[in-house]
């Protein structure tokens with residue numbers, strides 16, 4: 001496969017959509033990001049990486065961090081996490097509160113904010129420092145030691161974090177958080193603030209395409225748990241648009257309101273696309289279109 005040629009063709013296809021949509025202005029530090037960016041990278045399972053456009057420019061990973069957090073909790077603590085968070089799509093916005101009361105403080109899945117807060121809480125208990133553990137893992141897997149938090153984004157989220165605080169306190173009232181709410185929120189905001197490029201993220205997500213094997217060949221997850229993470233990404237990774245994403249792209253994917261999306265072709269490669277303009281459900285407009293075109297051109301979906 002001539003990855004470079006495919007990426008150029010995908011970028012040409014997506015170009016008219018770049019700039020469409022809105023940035024996530026509910027996080028003021030993200031409100032000023034230029035919607036004119038577009039980048040895409042492919043990291044194949046053997047470590048080769050290719051890219052197009054702004055593929056080496058760091059952006060705020062936001063909820064893409066949720067996929068890595070879940071993988072680390074499974075790696076450290078195994079499947080017990082599934083007693084505290086479900087595996088069903090929510091059909092609701094990523095920051096919605098409504099299901100939590102009906103469902104006794106158990107979030108539908110680990111990729112909505114409520115679920116990710118539970119995962120962060122568990123990672124904090126297992127490691128003593130959830131956000132640093134995540135950062136170090138991302139540095140190692142991407143091979144880029146300069147991957148960092150953006151303190152201004154973390155502070156901005158914290159200052160405007162009433163919704164996430166409400167979710168966390170509500171779950172704490174059901175006994176579904178072990179650590180104090182402020183500590184869980186702090187680690188969650190820091191993990192969302194990590195800045196990475198498409199290149200970094202495609203490489204860091206390589207273990208999902210390698211059925212659980214890390215970049216150095218050691219095993220992070222048993223094959224079964226790598227399957228679980230990919231499956232939940234497919235069904236829940238793009239929130240209340242997961243059905244549409246599966247229909248259009250046909251791959252496990254995880255988006256973030258920074259405009260990035262990672263997608264996995266198990267056994268072959270991991271993709272990352274970035275363009276900051278978001279649709280109404282918080283997914284990159286040009287990013288989803290690019291992934292749709294990539295799987296159409298290559299025939300490489302999971303279906």
Ligand SMILES: NC(=O)CC[C@H](N)C(=O)O
Pocket residue numbers: 061062063064094095113157164192255256257258282
């Ligand atoms: N979908 C997202 O990327 C949301 C993450 C964002 N940090 C939030 O908590 O609202």
